[in-house]
Amino acid sequence: MTETQGNSSRPQGKPGMASGSIGSGLIALVIVALGVFALFGSWYTIDQGDRGVLLTNGALSSVVDPGLHFKLPWLQRVEKISLRQQVLKWGCENQNDCSGLPAMQAYSRDQQPADMRVTVNFHVPAAEVSNVYTNYGSIEALADRVIARKAPQEIKTVFGQYDAVSVIQNRAKFNKDVAEAIAAVTDGPVMIDSVQVENIDFSDAYEQAVEARMTAQVEVQKQEQNLQQEKIKADIAVTQAKGRADSIKAEAEASAYKTRVEGEATAEAIKARAAALANNPLLVELTKAEKWDGELPKSMIPGSTVPFLELSTPAAASN
Incomplete structure (x- = not known):
């Protein structure tokens, strides 16, 4: 009994003291966590190519340039606005590369429907960040x-000013007109960098008709080229024939001229010999003497005379 009473008389620990210690630890832990969060939430960075919009309790305080900056935890926050080039796409081949916008549908001036894939590149100027x-x-x-x-709407309006054929043939001008039209109606804090109509897809029936027409035009051009080649060949043949005729004519004229000159020369020679014979009768006898070899004929016809030269002197002949 005494031992039992002694054990019961020992002091027992107070439950209130233990729970108080745990509560104090939790409060300290919360304070430390809040301090850490406050520390990490008091600074931020803005990348190059971006601008920061510093908000104090939701109100715009300033526009922050790239770099390291500090803010009041819980009271201030930062929204980032990119100055880099942005892209809007209407229609695309790869659905993962689209802006969620369907291809533009429009009609040309000659009432040909087409689906267009269009890309608009734009950016926000640095001075317009707060406005944005x-x-x-x-x-x-x-x-x-x-x-x-x-x-x-602007692209459809411009497209309606072109025929289906002319819009394909003048794609650069069409792109330029579209870019100017979009820039003219864009009145917000944004700069349009470029507009590209990447593809114009007409109906299958129209494309088949265009293909057939182009095939016919190619065939006509081919026939015209063949005709031109045949004409050139004919001109060459005529030129060659004329050349040969001119050559033959020239040869004939040369031959005629030669014959005439030779005839005139022969006539002059005959005329000269005739004149010489008339003025000198003994020229004949001289010619005979020059051609005689000095021998008499070896055979003669009976009763014929013996040919001989008259060798009399000119004085005897004249007597």
Whole structure:
């Protein structure tokens, strides 16, 4: 009994003291965590190519340039606005590369329907960052309200000024007209960099008709080339024939001239010999003497005379 009573008389620990220690530890842990969060939440960085919009309790305080900056934890926050080039696409071959916008459908001046794949490149100027956040909240909202809602109508209007054939033949001018039209109606804090109509897809029936017409034109051009070649060949043949005729004519004229000259020379020679004979009768006898070899004929016809030269002197002959 005494031992039992002695054990019961020992002091027992107070439960309130243990629970108080645990509570104090939790409070300290919360304070440390809040301090860590406050420390890490008091600084931030802005990348090059972006701008930061510093908000204090939701109100715009300033636009922050790239670099390391500090802010008040819980009271201030930062929204980033990119100054890099952004892209809006209407229609695309790869669905993962689209802006969620379908291909533009329009009619040409000659009432040919077409689906167009269009890309608009734009960016936000640095001076317009506060305007973008204040009036639009984000670049996506800006692009939707300022570009995506206005560009399709402008592109359709410009496309309607072209025939189906001319819009293909003058693609550069069409792109230029589309870019100017979109830039003219874009009145928000954004800069249009370029507009590209990447593809114009007409109906299958129209494309088949164009292909047939182009095939016919190619065939006509081929026939015209063949005709031109035949004409050239004919001109060459005529030129060659004329050349041969001119050559023959020249040869004939040369031959005639030669014959005439030779005839005239022969006539002059005959005339000269005749004159010489008339003026000198003994020239004949001289010619005979020059041609006689000095021998008499070996055989003679009976009763014929013996040919001989008259060798009398000129004085005897004259007597």
